[in-house]
Amino acid sequence: MSERLRRFASWDTAVILVTVVVLVIASFGVENFGTSRNFTFLLLDLLPIALVALPMTFVIVTGEIDLSVASTLGLTSAVMGSLWDKGMTIESIIPLCIVLGAVLGALNGFFVTVLKLPSLAVTIGTLALYRGLAFVVLGDGAVADFPREYTSWVTGTLGDGPIPNVLVPLIVLALVFGVVLHATPVGRGVFAAGAGEQAARFAGIRTGRVKFWLYVVSGAVAGLAGVLWTLRYSSARADNGFGVELAVVAAVLLGGVSIFGGKGTLPGVLAGVVLLATLQNALRLQDVSNEALNIVTGVLLIVSVLLPNIVSAALRRRRPRAVSPER
Amino acid sequence: MSRRVLTGLLTAGLAVALTACGGTTKNDSSGTGAAQSTATANPGAAAKEGVKMAFLPKQLNNPYSDIEVSGGKAALDELKGVYKLVGPNDASASSQVSYINTLIQQQQNVIGIAANDPNAVCPSLNQARSAGIKIVAFDSDAAKDCRDVFINQATTQGIGEQLVKQANELSGGSGEIAILSATPNATNQNAWIDVAKQTLAKPEYANLKLVKVAYGNDDDQKSFQEAQGLLQSFPNLKVIVAPTTVGIAAAARYVSSSSYKGKVAVTGLGTPNQMRAFVKDGTVKQFALWNPADIGYLAAYAGVALSSGQITGAQGQKFKAGKLGEYTIGASGEIVLGPPTTFDANNIDKFDF
Numbered sequence: 001m002s003e004r005l006r007r008f009a010s011w012d013t014a015v016i017l018v019t020v021v022v023l024v025i026a027s028f029g030v031e032n033f034g035t036s037r038n039f040t041f042l043l044l045d046l047l048p049i050a051l052v053a054l055p056m057t058f059v060i061v062t063g064e065i066d067l068s069v070a071s072t073l074g075l076t077s078a079v080m081g082s083l084w085d086k087g088m089t090i091e092s093i094i095p096l097c098i099v100l101g102a103v104l105g106a107l108n109g110f111f112v113t114v115l116k117l118p119s120l121a122v123t124i125g126t127l128a129l130y131r132g133l134a135f136v137v138l139g140d141g142a143v144a145d146f147p148r149e150y151t152s153w154v155t156g157t158l159g160d161g162p163i164p165n166v167l168v169p170l171i172v173l174a175l176v177f178g179v180v181l182h183a184t185p186v187g188r189g190v191f192a193a194g195a196g197e198q199a200a201r202f203a204g205i206r207t208g209r210v211k212f213w214l215y216v217v218s219g220a221v222a223g224l225a226g227v228l229w230t231l232r233y234s235s236a237r238a239d240n241g242f243g244v245e246l247a248v249v250a251a252v253l254l255g256g257v258s259i260f261g262g263k264g265t266l267p268g269v270l271a272g273v274v275l276l277a278t279l280q281n282a283l284r285l286q287d288v289s290n291e292a293l294n295i296v297t298g299v300l301l302i303v304s305v306l307l308p309n310i311v312s313a314a315l316r317r318r319r320p321r322a323v324s325p326e327r
Numbered sequence: 328m329s330r331r332v333l334t335g336l337l338t339a340g341l342a343v344a345l346t347a348c349g350g351t352t353k354n355d356s357s358g359t360g361a362a363q364s365t366a367t368a369n370p371g372a373a374a375k376e377g378v379k380m381a382f383l384p385k386q387l388n389n390p391y392s393d394i395e396v397s398g399g400k401a402a403l404d405e406l407k408g409v410y411k412l413v414g415p416n417d418a419s420a421s422s423q424v425s426y427i428n429t430l431i432q433q434q435q436n437v438i439g440i441a442a443n444d445p446n447a448v449c450p451s452l453n454q455a456r457s458a459g460i461k462i463v464a465f466d467s468d469a470a471k472d473c474r475d476v477f478i479n480q481a482t483t484q485g486i487g488e489q490l491v492k493q494a495n496e497l498s499g500g501s502g503e504i505a506i507l508s509a510t511p512n513a514t515n516q517n518a519w520i521d522v523a524k525q526t527l528a529k530p531e532y533a534n535l536k537l538v539k540v541a542y543g544n545d546d547d548q549k550s551f552q553e554a555q556g557l558l559q560s561f562p563n564l565k566v567i568v569a570p571t572t573v574g575i576a577a578a579a580r581y582v583s584s585s586s587y588k589g590k591v592a593v594t595g596l597g598t599p600n601q602m603r604a605f606v607k608d609g610t611v612k613q614f615a616l617w618n619p620a621d622i623g624y625l626a627a628y629a630g631v632a633l634s635s636g637q638i639t640g641a642q643g644q645k646f647k648a649g650k651l652g653e654y655t656i657g658a659s660g661e662i663v664l665g666p667p668t669t670f671d672a673n674n675i676d677k678f679d680f
Binding site: 031032033035037038041045142144151155229232233234235237239240241242243280281284285287289290291294 | 414415416419421424425426428431433434444445447449450
């Protein structure tokens, strides 16, 4: 099998194709799916997941993970509500919240890269820590009276069309992240760090520094997601975004990023996000219960991890003496 | 090299494709802002058949809300409407929003919602209203400007008076009574106790004497000990009134196992399932709680009345709610279910919650 063919048949290409097929089937097969209003709903629902999935792709490609993103989102939301309640202007709160996210991410980065602790343990710890702090900041209450110009921008659409305003920052960020990952030395360093940490270091890549900044960016984007989440629901709460980290990791893995690092593409991840959101939306319109939705997501995730392994094992067996750089 | 450029382009392409998914603009009605109904009510209008009403409780698989929506289903069966139940598995603030969006897409006529967050659901509810869907909040209100009516299970006044009425009946109209509450700063309980004290000040209750308000902190152990303490400090005590489901169960458990059984009455607010044993063994003669099934039942009747144009949600409008009788809409669209249901040995087996 030629190298080119194998690349064409890669998992992320498959996910993109499946996503397109599912979108087409849902548009024609599911009543009320293919309306412009439903696309607005769909895009609004997938926005926070897509946003947080961008830096998460980088983090997982380096072989690490960041499970604290949803708690960072919640803590940012709580702080945003608390500051707004205390009379600070929204124009200063928003940048402050993104900086707060970056600081929370830097703490993760410090533990993982300086103290060399396993990222799974560290970010499970900060998952609990940041969520706990969020409840300390805002308790069970909610702050709701955010300015209408901001909340209606976040829920609104471009020129009253079907495209949400918030899709603009997402596309800009997706382009930046995509170019950095796939067409710059930084991106090559990220892949190298994930494929083999030691080899990457010998090649002169400062993997620790790369990872540290990835956590900072991951936190900052989670902070931005917290701001947008709060404005979308006009409700700052400590429990905002609860459990979102799992949806993000699921979408990233479904999009073909290897949990062991070193492999994956951003288009694949975005397709994974769209695929999961489309399935949820379409199945809900078909009155499929939430429990069944969870089952579908779970099975998809396992398949997405299992299938590429089976395929590559099968390929290896067919050509037992092939010289392959990736063992 | 070319591969990287290709992948970069793919990212861009997919992002653009995402945008293009929306396709051409149809009659998109993403209207925001409170769509206050301008139609006038026609009380004589017939109740429409086939009204599609979806219930969106705080979360699914919660025994309490299961009973609430079962009442809604019963009412819609009577009215020949179409019942539907959807909802999230977690009671978080934002999880209801995608369900509201789905219901808008499915063109329901009425949404009955117990809001997890009065404001988070607001923009979506208003979107639903501009699509012509009526909103009935029940159990837990949404912000006033994004629903048509709210079914309030009970007023503070109603519960406070009910507690005194129970104590009066059980004591035979005179003697010492004590209250076993939740925490000293529990908002609901304190409001009810205030009303109870005002009610006790009325001449017809002059012979009832409230000797103490004890606090069991809604902790089973602490409530048990407080009940014990009350009976030791006040040997002539006739009634313990516990306006909390934890307190009433703990007090009943203590009394049923003590020599006071049959001499001291326990009453207040509790659920039939936790109190059944104590009613059967005679420790508790009666206690009260609103019937959750009636909340859903009334919500469904209000929803069909809204959808049929009999009411618009303005104060003073009246509508009929089947077996519950006629209701009048109060200030800011509130409909009060009525006095709590009293449970005793005769009717307790009809309730399972």
